[in-house]
Each structure stands twice: as C-alpha cells, then as structure tokens.
Amino acid sequence: MTIQLKIEHLTKKFKSFKALDDINITLNSGEVLGYIGPNGAGKSTTIRSILGILNPTSGKVEIFGQDAFTNAAKIHEKIAYVPGDVYLWPNLTGGETIDLLLKMNNQKHTSLTDDLINDFDLDTSKKNKTYSKGNRQKVALIAAFSTDAEIYIFDEPTSGLDPLNEEIFKKHLKALKKSGKSILLSSHILSEVEEVADRISIIREGKIIETGTLEQMQYLTNTLIEANVKNSPTEIKNIKGITNLVIKNNKVSFQVNADNLNNAINYLTSLGLVSLRSTKPTLEQIFLQYYKMSGDNNE
Template sequence: MLEMKGVKKTFGDFHALSGVDLDVKPGEVFGFIGPNGAGKSTTIRVLLGLMKADAGSAEIFGQDVWRDAVEIHRRIAYVPGDVNLWPNLTGGEVIDLFGRLRGGFSKEKRDELIERFQFDPTKKCRTYSKGNRQKVALIAAFASNADLYILDEPTSGLDPLMEQTFQACVAEARAAGKSVLLSSHILSEVEKLCDRVAIIRAGEVIEQGTLSEMRHLTRTQVTVETATPLTGLAEFSGVYDLTESGAQTSFQVDTEKLSSVMAHLAEFDIMQLNSAPPALEDLFMQHYDTKEGGKTHE
C-alpha cells in the first residue's frame, strides 16, 4: 500500500531524513511515532508529494509519490495536526467542498459522522476552536471512500470522548480493508490502534515492527509477595531497580530473562504476583533517553 526505501532529505547541510524505510500493508494501521523535530512531518510531506526527496524511493499504490501525486491523491485522505479553514464558510460548507473536490461522498456517512463527533456544521469556521477545526478534517476524511488515510497528529485538540470516537472510526476503516498511517504523540492511542509501529529519531527509523516483536527490547515490571523471605534475586542478570517493602519485592526484568526469574520466585512460595507488560511508552523513552542526546529536526 505504501513503501519508502532509503528516503533522504537535506536542507543545505541539514539532514532532515537519513535513509527512511517504511512500509504499510493493506488493511493495516501503522503507527509512526517520535518527538517534535524527529522527522515525522518531513516524511509525511514527502509521501504527500509536497516535498521531493533527494534520494531513495517512495511509492503509494505502486505509484511514485512525486510524479503521480495527482492520481494518488484521488485515493488518499489526509488530516494534519493543525487544520486551517476558510473563516467565512461554515463547517458544513467546508466538509461539502472537500467532498466535491474528491468527486463526492456519501451524504449519509457525512451526517452520521457529524452526529458522532457532536459537531455543529452551521457555524462559521472563524468561530471554531482547534478541536472543532480538527473535526471538520476528520469528518471529511472518514466520509470519503479513501484507500489510505494519512493522519498527522489527528486528535490534537480533541477531548477524550471525541478521541474515542476517532479511534472507533480508525477501527472501522481497518475492518473495511483500508490502511492508516497514524503519526501521534499519544502513545496509548498508538498502542491501542496500531498493528505495527515505527519509531523515528533524528531523521532515522530506529525501530520498526509489531509491539510483540519490539517488546523484547524492554523490561517487564514485577511486584511479588512471597511466604518466605526472597533472596538471591540481585544476582540474576537482567534484573533491575530491585526494591523491598516488607514482604513485597518490586523489580524490572528483561523479558527474555522472565522465565528463569519466575522459576526462582516459585521456590519461595508466591503469595501474590503482579506483572505489567512493557508499554509502548517504555520503548519510546528507551530510545529518547536524555542521556543519549542527539539533535532532532523536522
């Protein structure tokens, strides 16, 4: 559905993208995460044909994103993180305008989305908050019959209830066989929605795969209470941040060492055990530890 290979982009001596590789499969929600300045927006501008890459290849539907941009745009829907609208048009007029530019869309779907997003389409766009401007773009995008949705911080400004509505729309698009490229700062949202994730840092994709594939790189948080005093855990390789509070012991453990550590715990008669699987945020912070430094750029 979408493929980038070795894409590079420089601005003078400034390397914005340094050989980015991405691929999004049909019917897949693909998360694209990184802090401000990591290169997410530059990558998306290249994919949209708004910016020409200096090297590498980028294709959507097997077509070149720069050369075939007009044809590609007939089949994609894009939502930016900051939507600018015509101030003297109403929200409904803008949604209809976007629909006509695409060749039309279902009025029933449009009306359904307006109701789900609790949006008033009769007001002038100049009166809308940031969240309501986002709703205009989201309604127009999901009302279209796009094959690929490119969403760049799409829930910026939305309240938690509307975020849930957005997540339901993404799930419905996936169920219909559509593909979604989702760039987001909300890691819980990415973790809930995405089949695969790529982490970009300083213009390079440094990790890519399913969450289950990536979780071997991080640690599981364990809290255990045993009938007899727990000893010997500090000598295990892969065990970190070991703390004790009465009969309760807390620690982190490398996922690949979990089996041997659990076998050791069982020798002390486990009374209570809680373990938290590694979260996407753990992976993210692992790659963006401030001690690692590194200049970021957009």
C-alpha cells in the same frame, strides 16, 4: 495482503541538515501503522514526502506502485489526509467546508457524512472563524472519514479533541481498518497508537530505530514483576538484567529484560510464591526506553 505504501532508503537533506536518514517503511492494505517520535524527529518530513510535497534527496516513495512525487496528483485521488493544525476558510460554515473538501476530492455528501456530523456533535451552521481548534479538527476528520480513499494519513488528528471525541475518532478509524483501508497514524497520544496500531515505527533524529508489533517490542523491553514470597528475596539482586529493584520485607518489585525473565521467575518460585503479577510495558514505556537506549537523555 497488498503493499500500498513503500518507502525505501529515503533520505531528505535541507542544505547540510539531514531530516531523514535512510528510512524504510511499508504500509499494507487493512493495516494501521503507528508512526511515533518527538517533535523534530522527522515525522512531518516523512508525511510531506509521502504526499509528494517534498522530493527525496535519495531513495524513493511509492504509493500504489507509483512514484509519490512525480505522480502526486493522480495518487491524491485515493488518499485522505488530516493534519494536526487545520486551517479553514474563515467565512464558510463548517457544513459548506465539509462539502467543498469532499467536492475537491470528487466525493459527495452522503448519509455517512451526516452520521459523522452527528457522532462528532459538530454544529455545521457556524462559520469556521468561530470554531475552536477542536471543532476545526472535527471538520477535517468528518471530510476525511466521508471520503472513499485507499490510504488515510492522520498527523496528530485528535489534537484539540476532548476524550469523548477521541473515542469517536478511534471508532471510525477501526471501521476503516475493518473495511480493508490502509492507515498511517502519527500521534503523540501513545495510548491511542497502542490501541489501534498493528505495527509501530519509532523515529529518532531522522532514523527509524525500531519497527514491529507491540508484542515484539514488549518482548525486547523490560517486564515489571511484583511478587510476595515466603522467604527473603534479597539475593535477587544478583540476577542479571534486573533494574529498579525494590525490596520491602518479603515483597519485591523490579523490571527485568526478556533474556533473564525465566531466571527471575525461577528464583522467586524457589522462595515460595504467595502472589505474582507480571505487567508488560506500555507503548509509552517502550518509547522512552528505546530513546534512552539510543542515547537520547532529553526524552
């Protein structure tokens, strides 16, 4: 597995404001890295640094082993990028725009482009000024997926798309991954990230507060337990690590951290288990828990 993108100790200041604070990120070949955080956390600043638009205050960003800022023009030949807000030439048609975007990146309209137009159900004969936000996103996505790049950067790519087109986006993203491409996906749709990402980085106030696989993050956070037992479970409140405890007759539900999960299960077993259901936290629950642990009461 080859490291395609490496960010080391990246800090970016705007006067006295520190938008990025000593962040470290790697993106490997054939990998989808989910990059999540609320508005203002530093995601867009990170992406602009990767694209060579912003020069780091300190630290470095390397793509294909080259400095992302000083070698931006050369690096961009192997990068496809889709922002969350797409602005297009108003008097060009969607089809003309797709072909122009491809030509600007030394690419050609192929049968894959036609398949993408059909999949996303885009009327390419209409002018861009008549398109909704979702259709403008489709134009950018079709151009990006038609591009033979090494790294694909998606920043809120499905903004404005309906659920059907979100599924089409995920289908083509998975095809890129299968072909060995590297993908950085920044999205507020956490279920989307959860489904496709190999690893996830969570950023808060310019700092990476956690990076890992979903499974690793699930282990570090609470598990939901729902059980029905033969004897009264009231003493479970004395087990450490249990939160959100609800007891109704011989039915009990609670959340428990990984360190105390076995103690809780053993206690329930001693009461005579009738039924037991264990639910791992979703990425959304993990995200909210990490922000709560980090002292952010607004998320």
